Structure formats: structure tokens, C-alpha cells
Amino acid sequence: MRLIERFFSVIGANTIDRVWRLGFAARFFLAMLSHSGETFRRPRLLLRELYASGVLSLIIILVSGLFVGLVLGLQGYDTLQRYGSSEALGILVALSLVRELGPVVAALLFASRAGSSMTAEVGLMKATEQLTAMDMMAVNPLARIMAPRFWGGVLSMPLLAALFTAAGIFGGWLIGVIFIGVDEGAFWAQMQANVSFRDDVFNGIIKSAVFGVAVSLIAVFEGFDAVPTAEGVSRAITRTVVTSALAILALDFVLTSFMFRGL
Amino acid sequence: MNRRVMDLWVGVFVVIGFAAVLFLALKVSNFSASSFATTYEITAKFDNIGGLKARGPVKSAGVVVGRVAEIRFDPQTYEANVVLKIDSQYQFPNDTFASILTSGLLGEQYIGLDAGGDERMIPAGGTIAKTQSAIVLEKLISQFLFNKASEGKKDAGAQ
Amino acid sequence: MIELAGIHKTDEILRLMTTPYVEINGLDFAYGDRQILSGIDMQLPKGKLTAIMGGSGCGKTTLLRLIGGQIKPDRGSLKVAGHEVSRFNERELYGMRRRMGMLFQFGALFTDLSVFDNIAFPLREHTRLPESAIRDLVLLKLEAVGLRGAAQLMPAELSGGMARRVALARSVALDPELILFDEPFTGLDPISLSIIATLIRRLTDALGATSVMVTHDVHESLAVVDYVYFMAGGRMVGSGTPAELRVSTDPYVYQFVHAQPDGPVHFHYPADNLDEQLLAGAA
Numbered sequence: 001m002r003l004i005e006r007f008f009s010v011i012g013a014n015t016i017d018r019v020w021r022l023g024f025a026a027r028f029f030l031a032m033l034s035h036s037g038e039t040f041r042r043p044r045l046l047l048r049e050l051y052a053s054g055v056l057s058l059i060i061i062l063v064s065g066l067f068v069g070l071v072l073g074l075q076g077y078d079t080l081q082r083y084g085s086s087e088a089l090g091i092l093v094a095l096s097l098v099r100e101l102g103p104v105v106a107a108l109l110f111a112s113r114a115g116s117s118m119t120a121e122v123g124l125m126k127a128t129e130q131l132t133a134m135d136m137m138a139v140n141p142l143a144r145i146m147a148p149r150f151w152g153g154v155l156s157m158p159l160l161a162a163l164f165t166a167a168g169i170f171g172g173w174l175i176g177v178i179f180i181g182v183d184e185g186a187f188w189a190q191m192q193a194n195v196s197f198r199d200d201v202f203n204g205i206i207k208s209a210v211f212g213v214a215v216s217l218i219a220v221f222e223g224f225d226a227v228p229t230a231e232g233v234s235r236a237i238t239r240t241v242v243t244s245a246l247a248i249l250a251l252d253f254v255l256t257s258f259m260f261r262g263l
Numbered sequence: 264m265n266r267r268v269m270d271l272w273v274g275v276f277v278v279i280g281f282a283a284v285l286f287l288a289l290k291v292s293n294f295s296a297s298s299f300a301t302t303y304e305i306t307a308k309f310d311n312i313g314g315l316k317a318r319g320p321v322k323s324a325g326v327v328v329g330r331v332a333e334i335r336f337d338p339q340t341y342e343a344n345v346v347l348k349i350d351s352q353y354q355f356p357n358d359t360f361a362s363i364l365t366s367g368l369l370g371e372q373y374i375g376l377d378a379g380g381d382e383r384m385i386p387a388g389g390t391i392a393k394t395q396s397a398i399v400l401e402k403l404i405s406q407f408l409f410n411k412a413s414e415g416k417k418d419a420g421a422q
Numbered sequence: 423m424i425e426l427a428g429i430h431k432t433d434e435i436l437r438l439m440t441t442p443y444v445e446i447n448g449l450d451f452a453y454g455d456r457q458i459l460s461g462i463d464m465q466l467p468k469g470k471l472t473a474i475m476g477g478s479g480c481g482k483t484t485l486l487r488l489i490g491g492q493i494k495p496d497r498g499s500l501k502v503a504g505h506e507v508s509r510f511n512e513r514e515l516y517g518m519r520r521r522m523g524m525l526f527q528f529g530a531l532f533t534d535l536s537v538f539d540n541i542a543f544p545l546r547e548h549t550r551l552p553e554s555a556i557r558d559l560v561l562l563k564l565e566a567v568g569l570r571g572a573a574q575l576m577p578a579e580l581s582g583g584m585a586r587r588v589a590l591a592r593s594v595a596l597d598p599e600l601i602l603f604d605e606p607f608t609g610l611d612p613i614s615l616s617i618i619a620t621l622i623r624r625l626t627d628a629l630g631a632t633s634v635m636v637t638h639d640v641h642e643s644l645a646v647v648d649y650v651y652f653m654a655g656g657r658m659v660g661s662g663t664p665a666e667l668r669v670s671t672d673p674y675v676y677q678f679v680h681a682q683p684d685g686p687v688h689f690h691y692p693a694d695n696l697d698e699q700l701l702a703g704a705a
Binding site: 047048050051054055058094098156158159160162163165166169188191192193195196197199200201204205 | 291
């Protein structure tokens with residue numbers, strides 16, 4: 001009997017805790033949005049965050065994109081040539097990157113590269129009382145620290161996803177056209193004829209923008225909400241990566257089911 | 264971090280980011296003004312649409328001129344109402360013939376438009392009167408088998 | 423003032439001479455069910471350096487946070503410069519904080535900014551001074567704490583005592599009317615400790631600011647402050663000038679000033695009788 005009671009009370013306490021945190025995150029989000037004006041009035045704040053989340057993620061994004069493209073090229077060719085349609089390699093590589101792999105994998109990489117460092121920065125500032133100090137200097141940390149990081153991430157993400165996709169397509173071209181010898185004209189022409197800007201490329205960009213909002217919000221919120229100790233910050237970083245990954249995959253499913261419903 | 268170096272790198276990042284978007288738009292996909300161009304809708308009624316799907320292409324003389332926007336079942340006439348979105352730059356005569364075709368033997372199905380000779384054009388929201396339904400492979404085969412079987416019977420009866 | 427300190431009615435004399443800058447009356451505060459502060463009455467006279475002393479966890483840092491408006495009292499009044507802090511909206515609160523400086527326990531310097539930029543931060547945020555004027559002001563503040571030569575160092579390159587001095591310079595960057603010091607002596611070697619104590623006194627006098635210092639460092643603080651409040655268990659248990667406190671026979675004050683391990687503040691955490699507990703364990 002005791003055990004059953006404990007079982008339910010643990011579930012109950014967990015649920016209340018989760019819902020409370022969700023509500024807290026929503027309030028944090030709104031407060032941050034309402035304090036976003038300063039970010040855009042002072043481009044230097046935003047520039048610094050574009051550097052931190054965009055430029056510093058460039059290498060990992062480009063290299064991973066290239067390798068994903070190389071693998072897609074090899075695997076795709078292996079399957080397609082059995083049906084004698086290796087010219088369709090361009091379509092396969094481009095569509096899978098533009099629609100899914102580009103936005104999703106780029107966002108996962110972004111969460112672990114830029115998201116985790118956002119959480120670490122904000123969490124450490126909290127743990128060393130820098131946020132409180134700023135607040136006591138009549139400077140709102142939401143406007144000065146959180147909002148610029150959030151917007152830096154939101155603006156970087158679509159560009160990074162586009163770069164990832166482009167690097168991947170380059171990788172597929174390298175394998176398919178240069179190494180294997182698929183006809184170059186067919187490769188590009190088939191791709192162009194079957195990839196729609198409106199339905200594929202544009203939707204992919206929308207996806208990556210949504211992921212950018214989700215990951216950046218999770219990252220700054222976890223930093224802000226971290227227990228202000230070294231251990232608390234490291235736990236917050238782990239939570240950022242795990243929560244972001246789950247959020248990206250879940251959102252991807254929802255977005256895909258809305259965008260490509262007709263298929 | 265030197266301020267000027269940071270500015271430079273952010274500049275590089277933004278430029279190559281937009282270059283990548285441009286590459287996706289121009290080289291990977293068929294971005295042109297028509298991607299977001301205005302379209303007009305016309306409706307075609309078919310007895311059977313086979314495997315036609317929304318977003319399938321609408322072609323005339325093999326060139327894509329529009330997309331299937333919506334497929335509805337009409338409970339009054341027991342027909343399929345297919346709404347086509349045609350690029351505003353293309354106009355078709357009133358007696359245009361719409362048929363559901365298949366690209367290749369097992370490829371995707373699309374709508375083919377064969378222009379007629381009428382002087383008047385189909386207005387936006389208009390209807391295509393002359394249509395030909397999809398060829399359903401199963402029906403074709405069963406018909407073929409049935410004919411064969413009845414031929415066989417006839418032969419047997421003659422003996 | 424120091425000459426008058428021996429007189430028994432110093433309290434009244436101070437009140438007559440100055441109107442208090444911070445006034446606290448009957449203040450209660452609790453975190454959830456845990457009562458932190460109860461029935462606090464306190465006056466911080468203008469232009470004076472006051473210390474709030476007490477053991478760890480007696481609620482003195484909470485009191486500082488209440489004065490800074492970071493948390494709100496459950497009951498009672500807390501007025502800064504005649505205004506009730508808990509009634510401020512965000513704009514008014516920031517207006518008050520602009521005239522307030524705070525030194526944090528471990529300095530809380532911005533780790534991604536240099537020493538110079540740390541001190542320039544409040545000036546750049548709240549003034550429209552040209553960069554040349556900011557530079558002069560920052561160098562003057564740094565000169566006051568003896569660290570002008572360290573302007574271009576990063577906080578990570580500073581020793582604990584230097585970081586505290588930089589933080590001190592930053593907290594007075596805007597020439598505040600009220601300065602809050604949260605445990606300014608924690609983790610400092612004896613030399614840095616007396617440097618900080620002297621600087622706190624000197625800056626308070628130079629700016630004519632009202633200062634309040636939360637600390638448990640008895641001897642360094644008694645040497646520099648004008649007035650002391652003693653706290654224990656979330657209550658005020660004594661107050662007076664340093665001279666009065668040195669000769670006080672009040673058991674709390676005596677225990678604290680003379681660093682006795684046991685007294686009204688117990689050495690033992692409340693527990694069952696030791697013999698009973700040992701016997702219970704054996705049985």
C-alpha cells in the first residue's frame with residue numbers, strides 16, 4: 001500500500017514540477033521578447049552573439065555537412081544503380097538534405113556546439129553572481145545578456161542549416177560526379193527539375209528557423225534556471241543538449257506532417 | 264577578441280550563409296519568379312483519378328504549367344473534383360482536354376492538358392468540360408484476362 | 423563622532439544629527455515556511471558606515487537583498503531615501519539602483535570584460551559621456567583603489583584581493599548615494615583585508631555615501647565602522663558603536679566580539695540527548 005502511495009506521489013510531484021517549469025519557461029520567453037528592443041538598437045550586442053553562435057559553429061557545420069553528403073552519395077548510388085537510375089542521385093541527395101537532414105542535423109550540431117556554450121555562459125554568470133550584479137547596477141540581464149544570445153542563435157540557425165545543406169550537396173556531387181562518374185548534366189538537371197523552391201527549400205528554411213528559436217530558448221533558459229553551482233551548471237548544459245535534441249526531433253515531425261501533407 | 268576581427272568574421276559568415284541560400288534557390292531548386300507567382304484555379308471533373316495526388320504536376324506539351332491544388336469527392340455526381348492551380352502567364356482555350364497520364368509505366372501520375380481550338384479562354388474559377396479518367400492498370404489487366412477467357416470459351420464451344 | 427562614541431546616548435545623537443537614509447521598521451521575511459527575518463528595526467544614517475554582523479545563516483545577506491529590492495518583505499516597511507522599496511515598479515526600482523552601488527561577496531566581475539571595461543560598464547550603460555570622459559573617470563576610480571596599472575588585465579588574471587578592489591571601484595563608478603557591501607572580507611589574506619577595510623572607509627567618506635556592510639569579521643569591521651547591528655537567528659540582538667560593543671556584557675555580543683565557541687549561539691546543532699541516542703543505537 002505504501003509503495004503504491006509513493007509511486008503515485010512521485011509521479012504527481014514530477015508532473016507538477018514539469019508543468020511549473022514549462023510555465024516558468026513560457027513566462028521567461030515572454031519577458032525576454034519584451035526586453036528584446038535593446039538587442040536591435042545596439043547592433044554590437046547582437047554582433048558578438050552572431051560571432052559566438054554562428055562563426056564558431058561554422059567549422060563543425062561545414063565539415064559534418066560535407067561528410068553527410070559524401071555518405072549520402074555513396075549509399076544513394078549503391079541503391080539507385082540497382083534500378084538503373086543513378087542519374088537520380090542528385091535528387092536523392094538534394095531532397096534528403098534540403099527537407100530533413102540539413103535543418104535537423106544542423107540544429108542538433110548547433111545545440112551541442114552553440115546551445116551548450118550559451119547555457120554554460122549564462123549559467124556561470126549566474127553562479128558567480130554576475131547576473132545579480134548587473135541587475136543591481138540597474139541593467140536588466142534579460143535585455144543585456146539573454147535576449148542578444150537568443151536572437152544571435154535565432155538568426156544564425158537558418159544560415160548554418162543552409163550552409164550544411166550546401167556543403168552536403170557539394171559532398172554528394174563530389175562522390176557522384178567526380179569519383180563515380182554519374183553524368184554531371186543529369187545530376188544537376190534532375191535535381192533542379194524535382195526540387196521545388198517553394199515546397200522544399202523554403203520549407204526547410206522555415207524548419208531551421210523554428211529549430212533556431214527552440215534551441216536558443218532552451219539554451220538561455222537552462223542557463224538562467226541553472227542551480228548556481230559548478231555542478232548545477234554542468235547539469236544544465238546536459239539538459240540543454242538532451243532537451244534540444246528531443247525538441248528538434250519532435251518539432252521536425254510536427255512540421256513535416258504539416259508541410260508535406262499532400263505526399 | 265579584437266573588435267575588427269570579430270566584425271570581419273561575422274561579415275564572412277553572413278555573406279557565405281546567404282550565398283548558400285542563393286545556391287539552394289538557383290542551382291538546387293528551380294527558383295524563379297513563378298515560385299511565388301500568382302496562379303488561377305480551374306476545376307476538372309474526372310470519373311476516376313487513379314493514383315493522382317495533390318501537388319502533382321499539371322503539364323501541357325510536357326511542360327509543367329501548374330499543380331494539382333486539391334482533390335475532392337463530389338457526393339452528388341459521384342465524381343472527383345480536381346482543382347488545378349495554373350500559372351497566370353498561361354491561358355488555355357475553353358475546349359481544352361484534360362487527361363490523367365502516367366509518366367513511364369509505373370511513374371507518378373499527372374494531368375495533361377491538350378489545348379483545343381476555341382477562341383475563348385477558360386476564366387479563373389472555370390471548369391474543364393472534356394476530361395479523360397486515369398487508366399487503372401488492374402482494370403486493364405482484368406479486362407484483358409476476361410477477354411482472353413471468353414475467347415477461350417468461344418474456341419472450346421466451336422470444337 | 424568617535425570621541426562621542428563613549429556616551430551612552432549615541433543613538434539619539436546620531437538620529438538628531440542626520441535623518442536616516444534607509445529606514446526599516448518591523449520587517450518580516452520568509453522563504454516559504456522558513457522564517458528568515460522577524461521584526462527587524464534599523465536605521466542607516468546618511469553618510470555613515472554601518473555594519474550588520476552575525477553568524478553564518480543569520481539572515482544578514484537577505485537583509486541586504488531586501489534593501490537592494492531584489493526580494494520583497496512579507497511585512498513591515500523598508501524605506502530608502504523616504505520611498506517604500508516594495509512599492510517600486512521596475513522603472514522606479516532601476517532608478518533607485520542607479521544611485522546605489524553594491525560590492526558582491528566574490529566581486530562578481532564580468533569575466534568576459536577587462537578590468538577597464540568592467541568599471542566602464544555602469545558608466546556606458548547609464549551615461550552618455552564621450553569615451554574620453556569615461557576613460558578619465560575609470561582611470562580615476564582605478565587610481566583610488568591603487569590598480570590603475572591593471573586596467574588592461576582580465577578578471578581571471580587578478581588575485582582575490584585585486585579582484586575585490588576592482589569590484590569596489592566598479593561599485594562606486596557612478597558615485598552612489600548608498601553602497602552595499604556583501605561580505606567584503608571573505609577569503610582575503612590579512613593584508614588585502616585591511617586594504618579593503620581602509621578603502622571602504624575612505625570611499626564612504628570621499629563620496630559622502632551611506633554605506634552598509636554585512637560581515638562576520640569582527641575586528642577589521644569594528645576598526646572602521648561608525649555603528650554596528652548584531653543579528654542572530656533572524657532577529658536584531660544588539661547594536662551600538664564599536665567602543666560600546668567592545669565593553670558590552672550582552673551575552674550575544676560578548677560571544678561574537680570575543681569569538682567564544684559556545685554561548686547563546688550554541689556549538690551543538692539541536693539534537694536528542696547523546697546518551698539516549700547511543701543507547702537507542704545499541705538496543
